Amino acid sequence: MSxxxxxxxxxxxxxxxxxxxxxxxxxxxxxxxxxxxxxxLALYAPxxxxxxxxxxxxxxxGDFVTAPELSAVFGRSLATQSAEVLGALGGGEILELxxxxxxxxxxxxxxxxRLHSLPARYRILEPSPELRERQRERLGALPAAQRERIEWxxxxxxxxxxxxxxxxxVMDALPVERFRRTAQGIAALGVxxxxxxxxxxxxxxxxxxxxxxEALELARGxxxxxxxxxxxxxxxxxxxxxxxxxxxxxxALLIDYGLARSGYYSPERHGGTFAxxxxxxxxxxxxxxxxxQDLTAWVDFTRVAEAGVAAGLEVAGYTTQANxxxxxxxxxxxxxxxxxxxxxxxxxxxxxxxxxxxxTEMGESFKCIALARGYERGLxxxxxxxxxxxx
Numbered sequence: 001m002s003x004x005x006x007x008x009x010x011x012x013x014x015x016x017x018x019x020x021x022x023x024x025x026x027x028x029x030x031x032x033x034x035x036x037x038x039x040x041l042a043l044y045a046p047x048x049x050x051x052x053x054x055x056x057x058x059x060x061x062g063d064f065v066t067a068p069e070l071s072a073v074f075g076r077s078l079a080t081q082s083a084e085v086l087g088a089l090g091g092g093e094i095l096e097l098x099x100x101x102x103x104x105x106x107x108x109x110x111x112x113x114r115l116h117s118l119p120a121r122y123r124i125l126e127p128s129p130e131l132r133e134r135q136r137e138r139l140g141a142l143p144a145a146q147r148e149r150i151e152w153x154x155x156x157x158x159x160x161x162x163x164x165x166x167x168x169x170v171m172d173a174l175p176v177e178r179f180r181r182t183a184q185g186i187a188a189l190g191v192x193x194x195x196x197x198x199x200x201x202x203x204x205x206x207x208x209x210x211x212x213x214e215a216l217e218l219a220r221g222x223x224x225x226x227x228x229x230x231x232x233x234x235x236x237x238x239x240x241x242x243x244x245x246x247x248x249x250x251x252a253l254l255i256d257y258g259l260a261r262s263g264y265y266s267p268e269r270h271g272g273t274f275a276x277x278x279x280x281x282x283x284x285x286x287x288x289x290x291x292x293q294d295l296t297a298w299v300d301f302t303r304v305a306e307a308g309v310a311a312g313l314e315v316a317g318y319t320t321q322a323n324x325x326x327x328x329x330x331x332x333x334x335x336x337x338x339x340x341x342x343x344x345x346x347x348x349x350x351x352x353x354x355x356x357x358x359x360t361e362m363g364e365s366f367k368c369i370a371l372a373r374g375y376e377r378g379l380x381x382x383x384x385x386x387x388x389x390x391x
Contacts, residue, residue, distance in 0.1 A: 070352045229271055324368040
């Protein structure tokens with residue numbers, strides 16, 4: 001199968017380099033790679049992977065559009081929640097994980113400045129060199145009082161701090177293992193070669209993956225039907241623990257598309273949630289456009305909650321993005337944005353903002369979970385509806 005969108009000559013050359021790298025590791029491993037390793041290389045191989053190279057990923061002309069690019073209302077609403085937490089703590093810092101184009105930081109800091117609630121520091125942990133440069137350029141235009149608080153990090157900080165950890169659409173890009181329930185047992189869907197091309201190749205799952213799938217089946221009270229396929233993110237627990245480790249007191253707000261476990265592994269979702277995005281087209285072939293497309297899966301928010309508790313945090317709220325934003329003065333922020341803008345753009349601003357909360361757009365599929373440590377107050381973003389009990 002060829003690319004859905006024709007690649008340029010430089011893109012074809014880049015794909016060939018990434019494919020060669022993966023191919024060498026595949027051969028060294030005996031002709032089969034776990035899918036999580038393939039996904040890790042395709043996305044994060046230094047200098048070559050999708051998030052480590054210079055592909056244009058975000059916004060118009062990119063591969064996908066995130067909430068901050070859709071509307072400044074997202075960042076301003078999140079600032080309302082951030083100001084509440086920083087106020088309760090008596091100040092603090094913000095650590096943003098995977099800041100994308102920098103749009104969220106711009107809108108968040110702008111609104112926090114208006115609210116006289118700027119953090120002492122705004123730190124950004126961004127694995128993509130290309131995105132770091134885009135962020136530096138964009139955030140360099142901020143007023144000095146905001147700009148001087150920004151710091152880029154190479155790794156999660158080791159020094160404890162108080163404040164917030166923010167991650168919007170980060171967890172969905174963590175590598176996943178794919179599995180299939182068969183009449184004979186659990187099969188791992190890994191990567192091999194067929195006719196000179198990377199391809200899905202199933203083989204009996206190792207003990208760790210079997211244990212994970214059997215635990216899911218035990219929780220649901222019945223085995224999956226033969227042929228049922230889905231995915232598990234084995235690194236999610238360690239990731240949650242690592243990024244929240246320096247949070248001595250405060251709240252981690254994690255936003256992404258996903259479900260509680262009972263919905264994620266429901267019988268009707270028998271193909272899983274894994275997908276690829278290239279030039280805003282969604283498809284399910286990870287072996288196209290190698291190193292040039294986003295590979296993603298929905299988030300099991302029950303696993304996120306379990307990881308938070310294991311790391312010594314409490315689940316302080318879980319709800320849909322629509323409920324979260326509407327509880328944080330979404331309508332007021334939209335009205336203010338319209339008032340600041342050219343009147344001819346008001347309809348477009350409204351349509352873009354509504355995509356954040358409409359059930360048929362991002363409003364229901366995206367969720368927000370809050371993990372708290374040493375923070376006993378309620379959180380305004382979960383005041384409308386809190387679905388923590390569903391986890």
